[in-house]
Amino acid sequence: MTVPGVFGESFQRDLYTLFESRRDVRSFKSDPVPDAVVSELVGLTRLSPSVGFSQPWRFVRVDSAERRGVVMESFKRASADALASYDGERAALYARLKLAGFREAPIHLAAFCDDATDTGKGLGAKTMPETRAYSTTMAIYTLWLAARARGIGMGWVSILDPREVERALDVPEGWRFIAYLCLGYPATYENTPELLRAGWENFDPRSTHLTIR
Amino acid sequence: MTVPGVFGESFQRDLYTLFESRRDVRSFKSDPVPDAVVSELVGLTRLSPSVGFSQPWRFVRVDSAERRGVVMESFKRASADALASYDGERAALYARLKLAGFREAPIHLAAFCDDATDTGKGLGAKTMPETRAYSTTMAIYTLWLAARARGIGMGWVSILDPREVERALDVPEGWRFIAYLCLGYPATYENTPELLRAGWENFDPRSTHLTIR
Numbered sequence: 001m002t003v004p005g006v007f008g009e010s011f012q013r014d015l016y017t018l019f020e021s022r023r024d025v026r027s028f029k030s031d032p033v034p035d036a037v038v039s040e041l042v043g044l045t046r047l048s049p050s051v052g053f054s055q056p057w058r059f060v061r062v063d064s065a066e067r068r069g070v071v072m073e074s075f076k077r078a079s080a081d082a083l084a085s086y087d088g089e090r091a092a093l094y095a096r097l098k099l100a101g102f103r104e105a106p107i108h109l110a111a112f113c114d115d116a117t118d119t120g121k122g123l124g125a126k127t128m129p130e131t132r133a134y135s136t137t138m139a140i141y142t143l144w145l146a147a148r149a150r151g152i153g154m155g156w157v158s159i160l161d162p163r164e165v166e167r168a169l170d171v172p173e174g175w176r177f178i179a180y181l182c183l184g185y186p187a188t189y190e191n192t193p194e195l196l197r198a199g200w201e202n203f204d205p206r207s208t209h210l211t212i213r
Numbered sequence: 214m215t216v217p218g219v220f221g222e223s224f225q226r227d228l229y230t231l232f233e234s235r236r237d238v239r240s241f242k243s244d245p246v247p248d249a250v251v252s253e254l255v256g257l258t259r260l261s262p263s264v265g266f267s268q269p270w271r272f273v274r275v276d277s278a279e280r281r282g283v284v285m286e287s288f289k290r291a292s293a294d295a296l297a298s299y300d301g302e303r304a305a306l307y308a309r310l311k312l313a314g315f316r317e318a319p320i321h322l323a324a325f326c327d328d329a330t331d332t333g334k335g336l337g338a339k340t341m342p343e344t345r346a347y348s349t350t351m352a353i354y355t356l357w358l359a360a361r362a363r364g365i366g367m368g369w370v371s372i373l374d375p376r377e378v379e380r381a382l383d384v385p386e387g388w389r390f391i392a393y394l395c396l397g398y399p400a401t402y403e404n405t406p407e408l409l410r411a412g413w414e415n416f417d418p419r420s421t422h423l424t425i426r
Contacts, residue, residue: 052408
């Protein structure tokens, strides 16, 4: 940093490359990810923003084959329901997509939001309690980026019944399911979204259009 | 990158520094931020993850002094209500906190989630439609990190009535308010959360504790 507070241009370019290469990974190698690395990545979430400094995210490492199996069954049911909602070519395309890497991913993490936490004393969340879940999401993204910088890929699975996952993982009352995350070394490193490559969807210019008011 | 897919250790260290120095800024210098820079930052959100590649975030630059004023009034009411919910020392501490930088921040952005979008064809959002708001939150965090890398600070204001902001900014039907963002050059660069420095809250070890199941 030569100008105070400003990161160098080379860092900025690498940061954009990190954003671009941060993919939602569904195909993993079987190489293990050490538990210590997982703990370090979860530890880095302390640097994430949170509403009223409430830090409401709670991470669960799912090691039990039985519990993983229950989550996979929830995924299979939800994915079959989703498939039934598409017709024709779209249904055929959906059926060809690989939407999760449960079996190959060495590490399974589940992220919850502790809506019952008193940390932060409710500051900033009175009119918008959903900001606690948003804070949890940013902690997940912190972990995702830090993992990718180390060459570790992550896939976010949301085709699940949240209540089934909460029951399967026997989490404390008040913990709300936010995301199921598969981590491991990616089979391949990609810079374009898989759903773009698969022909499912294109970039939407509305997301980068700035409306003026 | 010497090992394929792995970013260098020096980048990783700088990335952690970026996470650490990404603060929720409430005190800004009056120096302008060029519109082109704001557009570039919003443009970078195309690299953000989204459920089913739905890219549901919509950014609004709020330039109108009148509209800014309506949002500030909503903040004042919500903040007065919040103050009334605290007692004694905690209320006195709340009253001393600076919780937004509306007046000084040269750039005001509002972020919305387009729940009505067909982009992504609903993939991944059938059982968890809230993942569209989570995607919007990650786009905000992408912008936040990219801004900070350039020395630009951001503050996220959530002490607002969401419906009042939607009305004040006259956004299309189906756009749900997620965040009001003040951007500008920070009065000071800090590495510790303001609410920690002010004695409002401490680090919560539960957020970095890994539960095993």
